[in-house]
Amino acid sequence: CFRPVSLSPLSTSLLLSSPLSSVLSSPSGLQGCRRLQSSAVNYSTMMLEADSQRLYVGARGTAFSLNASDISASSALTIEWEASPEQKQECLSKGKDNKTECFNHIRFLQRFNSTHLYMCGTHAFRPLCAYIDEKQFVMSSQPEEGRDKCPYGPTTGYTGLIIDQQMYTASQYEFRSFPDIRRNSPSPTLKTEDAPTRWLNEADFVGSALVRESEGSSTGDDDKIYFFFTERSQEQTTTYSHSRVARVARICKGDRGGRLTLQKRWTSFLKARLMCSLPEYDFHFNMLRSVFTVHGHTPRDTLFYGIFGLEWKNVKASAVCRFTLSEVQEAFQGPYMENQDSGSRWNEYTGKIPDPRPGTCITDALRAMGMNFSTSLPDDVLDFVRRHPLMSQKVQPWDRRPLLFRRTTDYTQMAVHMVQGLDGQTYHILYMGTDEGWLHKAVEVDGHLHIIEELQLFEEPQAVNSLLVSATQRSVYVGSLSGLVQLPLSTCHRYTSCYDCVFARDPHCAWDGAQCVDIMSHADRSILIQDIQHGNRGCENTEDDTVVHRSRSVRVGDDVLLQCELSSNLAVPMWTLDGRELQGYGLDSGFRIGTDGLLIIEARPDQSGQYTCRALENNVQVGIVTYNVTVRLDLPPPPPRPLPPPPAPLLPHSELLSPRNMEAMYLSLITILGGLCLVLTVVLLYVGFCLQAGSRGKYSLRAAAAAYPDRKRHNRNRKHHNSSHMELKTISNHCNGSSICNGISKQQNADTQDGGFLQIVPGEGHPSPNKEPPPPAPPLPPTPQLPSPPCDFPNGLSATLPSVLRRMNGNSYVLLRQSDSESLSPLCYSFTEELNRILEKRKHTQLLPRPDESSV
Numbered sequence: 001c002f003r004p005v006s007l008s009p010l011s012t013s014l015l016l017s018s019p020l021s022s023v024l025s026s027p028s029g030l031q032g033c034r035r036l037q038s039s040a041v042n043y044s045t046m047m048l049e050a051d052s053q054r055l056y057v058g059a060r061g062t063a064f065s066l067n068a069s070d071i072s073a074s075s076a077l078t079i080e081w082e083a084s085p086e087q088k089q090e091c092l093s094k095g096k097d098n099k100t101e102c103f104n105h106i107r108f109l110q111r112f113n114s115t116h117l118y119m120c121g122t123h124a125f126r127p128l129c130a131y132i133d134e135k136q137f138v139m140s141s142q143p144e145e146g147r148d149k150c151p152y153g154p155t156t157g158y159t160g161l162i163i164d165q166q167m168y169t170a171s172q173y174e175f176r177s178f179p180d181i182r183r184n185s186p187s188p189t190l191k192t193e194d195a196p197t198r199w200l201n202e203a204d205f206v207g208s209a210l211v212r213e214s215e216g217s218s219t220g221d222d223d224k225i226y227f228f229f230t231e232r233s234q235e236q237t238t239t240y241s242h243s244r245v246a247r248v249a250r251i252c253k254g255d256r257g258g259r260l261t262l263q264k265r266w267t268s269f270l271k272a273r274l275m276c277s278l279p280e281y282d283f284h285f286n287m288l289r290s291v292f293t294v295h296g297h298t299p300r301d302t303l304f305y306g307i308f309g310l311e312w313k314n315v316k317a318s319a320v321c322r323f324t325l326s327e328v329q330e331a332f333q334g335p336y337m338e339n340q341d342s343g344s345r346w347n348e349y350t351g352k353i354p355d356p357r358p359g360t361c362i363t364d365a366l367r368a369m370g371m372n373f374s375t376s377l378p379d380d381v382l383d384f385v386r387r388h389p390l391m392s393q394k395v396q397p398w399d400r401r402p403l404l405f406r407r408t409t410d411y412t413q414m415a416v417h418m419v420q421g422l423d424g425q426t427y428h429i430l431y432m433g434t435d436e437g438w439l440h441k442a443v444e445v446d447g448h449l450h451i452i453e454e455l456q457l458f459e460e461p462q463a464v465n466s467l468l469v470s471a472t473q474r475s476v477y478v479g480s481l482s483g484l485v486q487l488p489l490s491t492c493h494r495y496t497s498c499y500d501c502v503f504a505r506d507p508h509c510a511w512d513g514a515q516c517v518d519i520m521s522h523a524d525r526s527i528l529i530q531d532i533q534h535g536n537r538g539c540e541n542t543e544d545d546t547v548v549h550r551s552r553s554v555r556v557g558d559d560v561l562l563q564c565e566l567s568s569n570l571a572v573p574m575w576t577l578d579g580r581e582l583q584g585y586g587l588d589s590g591f592r593i594g595t596d597g598l599l600i601i602e603a604r605p606d607q608s609g610q611y612t613c614r615a616l617e618n619n620v621q622v623g624i625v626t627y628n629v630t631v632r633l634d635l636p637p638p639p640p641r642p643l644p645p646p647p648a649p650l651l652p653h654s655e656l657l658s659p660r661n662m663e664a665m666y667l668s669l670i671t672i673l674g675g676l677c678l679v680l681t682v683v684l685l686y687v688g689f690c691l692q693a694g695s696r697g698k699y700s701l702r703a704a705a706a707a708y709p710d711r712k713r714h715n716r717n718r719k720h721h722n723s724s725h726m727e728l729k730t731i732s733n734h735c736n737g738s739s740i741c742n743g744i745s746k747q748q749n750a751d752t753q754d755g756g757f758l759q760i761v762p763g764e765g766h767p768s769p770n771k772e773p774p775p776p777a778p779p780l781p782p783t784p785q786l787p788s789p790p791c792d793f794p795n796g797l798s799a800t801l802p803s804v805l806r807r808m809n810g811n812s813y814v815l816l817r818q819s820d821s822e823s824l825s826p827l828c829y830s831f832t833e834e835l836n837r838i839l840e841k842r843k844h845t846q847l848l849p850r851p852d853e854s855s856v
């Protein structure tokens with residue numbers, strides 16, 4: 001549990017392109033994390049009851065009974081249950097995959113009665129089920145036939161419930177069979193209908209929920225079971241022609257099937273489309289990936305959260321929509337769809353609807369008419385049910401739009417946890433797992449999801465395929481292909497200032513005047529500061545001694561970079577000079593403001609003064625750094641600059657921009673770019689060399705972090721906890737054709753998709769004293785002999801580094817700069833050492849006041 005972690009608060013709600021999150025190493029980030037020590041794979045099912053001390057987990061070939069408060073404890077009990085070699089051989093002879101399918105994947109594990117659990121496994125394409133004695137954690141009988149209850153393979157969509165010792169499952173069981181919703185044991189066995197109207201079309205099931213609607217019902221209503229899936233669309237019309245759509249279907253628990261018509265079939269099956277779309281763009285999310293049911297105080301308060309994706313497999317995007325039970329019920333009360341002339345065309349049915357209303361459960365009104373069970377329903381009603389499984393009305397999400405839409409992230413699993421904030425409101429916290437093994441935690445405020453944090457749980461990217469939240473254990477359990485992880489619900493103490501704590505908007509956390517604490521662990525709540533609604537109030541009177549003060553002496557005509565690292569991706573820099581706000585975007589203003597600093601172009605004496613950088617987030621300004629800048633005439637003038645081409649990429653901007661020197665400028669630019677690419681090649685080659693030399697494979701963020709332990713402890717910066725590691729970033733695609741950039745983008749495909757943002761974070765690029773000296777850097781200005789100490793250089797860049805801040809195109813700069821690493825007083829290195837030590841940052845400074853927000 002020492003995986004890299006990113007704590008950047010992400011975009012809220014509907015930003016189509018969110019501020020970028022930085023991957024970074026912070027071993028402290030996953031504090032309290034525990035891992036199951038086991039060699040099993042495919043952790044796909046989990047069960048933990050509210051008051052239980054044991055977590056039951058189904059993996060490939062093994063079932064576990066774990067101590068829920070610490071899954072890594074040695075008290076784990078296991079049942080080894082792998083398919084026999086003969087069965088595997090038979091599976092292979094059917095042409096199945098020997099790496100995935102010919103194993104026993106445990107896909108179902110639930111409570112059967114007070115003493116026994118029930119589990120089903122694919123058993124190398126011959127499903128079996130078995131009872132488990134809970135106390136002993138052993139199989140209590142020989143496995144029995146599981147063909148009607150469990151799919152044959154590990155990836156088939158599947159959901160199931162045991163209700164009153166009856167098992168309800170939905171899947172496309174066999175490879176070629178129709179999908180089916182079944183009630184299995186003991187009886188009466190019921191299924192969905194295939195003819196004349198097929199009720200389910202290539203349905204891919206993701207979830208199911210029992211809603212006890214009989215409780216407190218004034219009409220004597222029945223309990224209902226809801227099934228969630230994606231299926232091939234039947235109702236293709238001109239207005240929407242999607243090949244797949246998300247659905248909710250429901251059946252009544254008391255259904256017994258019909259007597260003649262719909263014998264051994266559901267009489268209460270109805271389905272409706274689940275909508276999750278961006279209405280203003282007519283952009284539909286049709287693939288349902290995961291559903292979580294939040295049970296309210298009464299059945300009517302039930303909520304369904306769904307994660308939706310796009311139909312196109314190569315486009316990553318996720319949307320989170322929330323549906324109320326009453327919205328779902330309304331669709332089932334509305335008009336039906338009809339398939340006219342058995343063609344492919346479906347329209348709303350406008351004819352007479354038989355009585356009692358087809359597809360309803362048996363209620364008091366029906367019982368009064370002598371219809372106590374579904375078997376006594378009239379034939380015309382059942383025949384109508386048989387031909388009209390689909391409702392016309394679509395189920396719209398709350399507010400008719402997603403709570404969250406994210407590009408470049410595919411969420412795979414979700415769980416919701418409710419917490420009462422200090423303001424007395426109940427907040428829903430969503431834990432969402434991604435296809436690359438990350439966990440995102442978000443809080444819902446006013447119909448928007450604010451992402452609190454992102455945690456990388458597994459070193460190798462792999463889909464999260466099971467997720468469970470326990471309020472009693474105060475833990476989140478995450479299962480994936482290779483492992484099972486337990487995390488605390490929150491880690492408040494990672495926020496080290498009042499503003500960080502409040503900006504995070506984690507309902508578990510509050511500032512107690514000295515640190516960010518879990519509100520559960522704090523008896524005296526009156527002194528706690530928390531602001532979930534706005535995320536900006538309460539810290540006004542807390543002491544702010546974190547502003548850094550620095551001085552810079554520069555000579556006239558120099559370019560000066562005043563660095564200001566913002567602690568959060570949502571923050572925007574605000575600069576003042578002697579109290580006046582600086583707006584440095586015009587060409588003659590003499591300033592440029594980027595996301596990581598302010599650039600004074602060709603300093604003039606009147607630009608001396610006190611510069612202050614503040615981070616603006618959530619309408620709150622937090623001071624970060626103050627520079628006293630003195631522009632001096634008496635410093636020695638810069639050496640004459642040869643033209644063209646200059647050996648060192650150091651040119652004043654006025655010359656570059658003057659039309660007379662256009663030719664020279666282009667030549668210099670080409671030279672600079674060439675030089676830059678050469679430098680990068682050398683660095684990359686060196687890094688590659690180091691990586692090969694290191695025995696731990698690819699790149700280890702842990703190692704990077706370990707190399708600079710104290711830096712991390714002192715750094716309050718959420719975005720760059722460890723700025724010592726190598727980063728290579730660019731937002732635009734200047735070097736698209738070059739092998740360097742291509743090589744990088746392979747490592748960083750996720751970020752590349754978010755507007756071409758590239759980044760490598762290899763930690764083992766640090767030269768250690770024992771290592772070979774790095775290859776020499778390409779032609780560069782001679783390294784001046786430097787006085788030491790102090791090693792602070794007038795223009796904010798290391799004097800050993802060329803001032804390589806260059807205009808690259810319309811409004812963007814490529815900035816090659818060193819990490820701000822004063823605490824290690826690192827500036828007394830030669831350029832070669834410097835290059836290797838800091839792990840050069842080529843960072844792009846977008847000269848915009850806000851991070852990029854593009855639209856569809």
Ligand SMILES: *[C@@H]1O[C@H](CO)[C@@H](O)[C@H](O)[C@H]1NC(C)=O
Pocket residue numbers: 067068069070073075
């Ligand atoms: C479960 O783990 C906790 C914490 O390690 C321990 O205190 C407790 O005794 C364990 N319970 C069992 C039944 O082993």
Ligand SMILES: *[C@@H]1O[C@H](CO)[C@@H](O)[C@H](O)[C@H]1NC(C)=O
Pocket residue numbers: 098099
């Ligand atoms: C699966 O089959 C391939 C080819 O038949 C073979 O090379 C490989 O070793 C097999 N893997 C396992 C785990 O049996």
Ligand SMILES: *[C@@H]1O[C@H](CO)[C@@H](O)[C@H](O)[C@H]1NC(C)=O
Pocket residue numbers: 112113114115116131
């Ligand atoms: C639970 O079910 C199992 C398996 O059918 C049975 O052996 C056991 O007696 C049942 N336990 C109770 C308390 O009914």
Ligand SMILES: *[C@@H]1O[C@H](CO)[C@@H](O)[C@H](O)[C@H]1NC(C)=O
Pocket residue numbers: 042043044099100105154155465481
């Ligand atoms: C199980 O693991 C295999 C790879 O070993 C993977 O292809 C498959 O999707 C996994 N299945 C589930 C249900 O996680």
Ligand SMILES: *[C@@H]1O[C@H](CO)[C@@H](O)[C@H](O)[C@H]1NC(C)=O
Pocket residue numbers: 367370372
């Ligand atoms: C239906 O149930 C009611 C009460 O539950 C009972 O009085 C009545 O006899 C039943 N009718 C039939 C036909 O079973």
Ligand SMILES: *[C@@H]1O[C@H](CO)[C@@H](O)[C@H](O)[C@H]1NC(C)=O
Pocket residue numbers: 549550551610628
């Ligand atoms: C910067 O200047 C202000 C006012 O001119 C002064 O009070 C402060 O001490 C200076 N800070 C440093 C670090 O020199």
